[in-house]
Amino acid sequence: MRWPRPRRRPAPRARHHGTAAAPRILALIPAHNEAERIAAAIAALHRQDRPPHRIVVVADNCTDATAETARAGGAGVIASQNNRRKKAGALNQALGRLLPGLDDTDMVLVQDADTTLQPAFLASATAAMHGTVGAVGGIFYGEKGGGLLGALQRIEFHRYAREIARREFRADVLTGTATLFRVATLREVRQARLDGLIGGGTSYYSLASLTEDDEITKAVRTLGYRTVSPPGCGVVTEVMTSLPKLWHQRLRWQRGALENLRDYGWTPVTAPYIIRQGFMGLSVLFLALYLVFTGWMLARGKPEFTAFWIAIGLVFVAEKVVTARGAGWKSQLLAGTLAVELAYDMFQHAVYIRSLWDMARRREEHWRAT
Template structure:
């Protein structure tokens, strides 16, 4: 363990090694955290409040220099591990923890990874386990169950737009019958059996890439596992407070997705992701081309005449957007119906998307 992690050795020793034949599934919670003293206790409390209590609860402090370790150790029933020589950030911390845990786990067990700024719904573990049992009885090979996310309170226009974006993502997951392309690292319960299929192939779980959770999701799907985000599994997470922070977050997400897909190519199980990203790029380009065409028409002709049918199309689009955010309340429905602020928000995200595509195509793969 010298080159892996400093852990609570007594707690690790208490965990018995169990064989694959054992069918009583256990749930081990892992919270990687780096300088998260402000939010770590709230995340831990959401785990403690679960209706189905986890069997082990572990905070993995990754090179923290604030009070993260002290605050985590103040909560009874938790183990606190500290990484050693980790340069892979979150994925590297989870790799070190997995190297310690893997010999003690059964294929029937689950590992729940969550960010230190995530608040789980009290029924998350209970509902995720139930989903595994249901799909197992149906003969489905289920690799992971991810949360549907909403945002923690941020009383700004930018916060409202992000809340609406998350609400629409939840609607899309429902329309896919819960199928999710990515098992978001913010809160996902993973099958140990599925994780072992990856670990045995490449000797570690997470690659040191920008979006380690998406890359792992691709590998699991290439191995034949299904990834889900059931509507009953919910969590809340921090929203980006500024446009610059949102730009940095989405640049990492989008660029990481492009680079992960480029690395895996046309492997079975992930080709639909390539098609979806290609469609997203085309949709983003078409919106900009439409605006350029409007501007060119106004300049060259001097005026524009809108067909009533076009106004009807806008009205139907507005109605659809209102329905998608109806669960958030009437204020969000009004904002969605006006479509003005969301148009600027969409243009912003599309600019990030194209910037990410450019960087992924013209520069070496970005690592942590």
């Protein structure tokens, strides 16, 4: 399949007659049995500096009080019909019903039900939606709690936020926690799928991907739009509270990212992602070699740590401490212990290796709720 060459597209012009009207914002919250969290997500939208014009909860195969709680919070509710395609399928059904009533210059916020937006999110996102920007993703932080595992995830998320800032707020992934799209962009993505220019089915979100947010990022960028995550677009999201939940979440993320790259192939858009995955593989190899060398030194009974190896260790510790600064001093102390974070890194590497192994065996990975 030949992928379209990305080209910088200008923002669509408003089709409103007479004086220009501010674009409307539709907020969509796909939710499966989220009665305990949906009220907080809706309340955060009402507290926005620039509130959405409409909030719709997409109740997907719910067996709890998600729909009733959403209506009590002031949101509309759309129930998915015979959906077996999880989040992507539910969103496609809702977008198919709601987008015909919106103008190209209007915007759609898609956010998770376990996420709350900081008050400046929509104002910051709409301000960033100019020129060739087609979508604006959130900068996610972990909620409180979760013990040691929650702390490690919060450190990880803060590091990711630092990396976004270092890249001048370019979004490599339009996070599923919260992303604001131009309606015109979503329509172009669907048309590109219909035309066979990109895969994933015939609707807005891909039905073939385990990570629909990662895939739609590549779709948007393949069509020539920029994706950004500017300051002010912070969100607070759930952290996994057990290793099995974290394992399934990260395995889905990693496997989905690798499969999306396989499906798109090498293109100007995917090349940086593929190179980054290659560096991830190298980090797995180098850490394994370092641990083997350290174990060999200890097994000899007389470890001889030279100044060179001590310096490498100190640099590693310093990097961990400095990059955890945004998560607070307790997180920095945790990072400084090195051993705990080293174990967390090894966990991430195990996820990477397992994803590659499953892909090589063509083992089907099932979407699991976490």
